[in-house]
Amino acid sequence: MELGNGRDITLLQGPFVAVPSVPTYMADYASERKLVKAAKDGNRDAFERILDICQDKVYSLVRRMVGAGDAEDVAQEALIELCKSITSFQGRSSISTWAYRIAVNVCLEHRRRNRPEVVSFDEDFADPADDPSDAAVKTELRSDVASAISTLPEFQRDVVVLHEMQGLTYQECAEVLGCPVGTVKSRLANAFVKLREMLKEHASEGGLVK
């Protein structure tokens, strides 16, 4: 079963459950190192290639952490910081994980400087290609998921965004957030407990699994 977002899931028989495979952006790790080395040496094409890899991911993450209003400015700041930090990148993680780490730090700094903004996930769950016959139901359910995620505490929502929407593993989430893997695990578990409670009524109708 494919869960999308570049992750392939192998569903085992019986009670065993899915084990995610390695994310696809990790597949070119060797070529990434060459790209980083070239960018450090001053190769402009390598520099732009790195920017191409990172800008969509950084923008998505920033938009889901600080909201649509400030997303562009904060993403710009994060990408500028990323460009300036390229010389100090050690290459111990993938470029994407490193970019996420910088973006998360910039978003947290933005939250500290500004009033907290309610982040909306409605657009993330909007799907205009749905069958009109049950579009209303699906829209309502997706908006409930969006509103449920919006009401999560920031530290739980960040982990949900990074793991579920951005596709990072637990270890990568821990590196980006600068916390232990156990913390990521507990935050995700608690976030899903809250999500289940909020969506209990609609999830029991059970008509959403494709």
Place this chain on the structure above:
Amino acid sequence: MKCERVRDEIKAYIDGELGLIARLRVTCHLARCRQCREVEETTMDITRRLNQVEQNAAPAGLREKVMAGVGNRGQGTGNRRRLRPVFEIAGGLVVVVLVVAVVYPLFTTAKQSAHRSSELAQERLRSLPVAAKPATVDGDYDARVKGFPSPLSPVEDKTIARRADEGSAYNSLPKSKNESLGQLQSGLQIIRTADLTLQVKSFQKAYDRAVSICGSVGGYVTNSSAETEEKTPTSGTMVIRVPVGSFDRAVKRLSDLGVVKSRNVNGEDVTGEVVDLQSRLRNKRAEEQQYLDIMNRAKRVMDVVTVSNELYRVRGEIEEAEGRLKYLKSSAAMSTINLNMNEKEKVKPAPTSSIGGALKNAGASLVRTANGLAIILVWLGVYSPFWLLPIGIVIYMRKRTAAQS
């Protein structure tokens, strides 16, 4: 495994983040618990829904803005990075200055307190009896002094006469070692003198008490003088002689009459001179006895005259030695205390509080407060580079950031 714990681990179970044993436990529990299976399905639904979310494409022009920003902000960021060590150094210097300003006065005060405590301890020690006193000068000394053979002891005379009869004038010293050692042990002669200056509340009362103390220890006052001011004596001196065994006790009791301003105790060891005098006396007496024998055998007038002259000379030397010996022993037996006493100056009573006094006190307090504020301003001014510089830099950076935004 309990349902509550399983539900806490459902998400990690679905994501494949549980260890083997934990995964098997959850699997076994799910196999027999319908409610937990429902929770698992719900969690998988939500996970699936969240995973279906697409990445948001970056808005057009973001890349160009980033490239432009990298070019413009490089300098600013560089400045901010270059100035960071300055902030850190300035902050460190401020902390060091504050610590020194707080700790140093405490350290100085502690040192002064220790010095003052040391002075008080020394003053207290001085008021105690002198420790370096001869071991034999104690309560038994009086008995030994009394039991010491007098210069004209018949025991000695008999011994000297026996030696002289044997014709060995120069062997007239006692042959008994114990006897000589006993004489030495009991003959330790220390002439002790104390000079004591006290500040007393009432000279007359202190004088009377001093006389009383003197009498109680078996001493006597040899000399006294007093100065009078406003019809009553306020200062004076006394020369007191007390037995050497009671010397320390007397000095201590006299010191308690007032505040000790100065105290000086001396001890002159004249034992050597006493022993020497005693030895000379023995020799001279033996010589005298020999001359007397010669006188008895002398036939001619010339011989008698010559021997008489020698006898006269020897007797003079004997008398002189005996006088000196008597003086030394008397001085050692009775110590001398020179006591000076001065009355404390009476402090005039402070005037009762009044409006004028309150105004005066308030004015003095205001002056002190103003002085204190002026001192604080002076300190701030002197140390202005340490706190003005970081504040100025922060204000400048904020203005610059506001201008850019």
